[in-house]
Amino acid sequence: MRTEIIFTQEAIARPQAWNGPVGSETGSLVEFYGLIRETEGEEKIAALHYEAYASMAEKVMREKIAALEKKYPCQAIRIVHRLGTVPVGQSAIYVGIQSRHRREGFLLLQEFMDEFKNDVPIWKIK
């Protein structure tokens, strides 16, 4: 699967322009934006801060994607993770997946996000 992983200190655009072409056998594009909410736990916040051990984070993400791809064959994935300060209402992460049918795209994206918080060395700081 074509895999692109990007870290950025800039705001993630919404909508995100995914430059990757859509193949003639792509039937589904699923895109997810994880946004900062004003209420974190029971506390009001203005922003969260993200730091990463970026090379290791990319390595772990690529391993997770390679494992998930065996269950859910997809065509392409693009992940953009913002680092630094992310204000309320803005995106910390964007994930886009192209696949033949929507089922595998949705399942890969959901399982990737469920696993993401466990092992990827990206830290969220209030």
Add this chain to the structure above:
Amino acid sequence: MRTEIIFTQEAIARPQAWNGPVGSETGSLVEFYGLIRETEGEEKIAALHYEAYASMAEKVMREKIAALEKKYPCQAIRIVHRLGTVPVGQSAIYVGIQSRHRREGFLLLQEFMDEFKNDVPIWKIK
């Protein structure tokens, strides 16, 4: 839930600019594009044609959304369905969902799409 349903003869933009604001308690935006593939069954196609009984299709979609919303409370949904000729590589449908957490957004979108083909009076013609 804020619900917007649009039929259009124009190409659905990718990325789609969803003008609806993201609330300060929106943590997830999930977007889906259903694209025309070159292979339909075992046949090569150049395009599909869509026709709708639009007022009834909107009514049925709103009923489905109202039922799904009870299981998966979300904040806003936007559906754009293209009618007329849709060439390979272009989108027949766009669905965007804003929700507090990603789980309910993903589940509502998937169940909506699973149910969509059954009862909504939109016809796909080769």
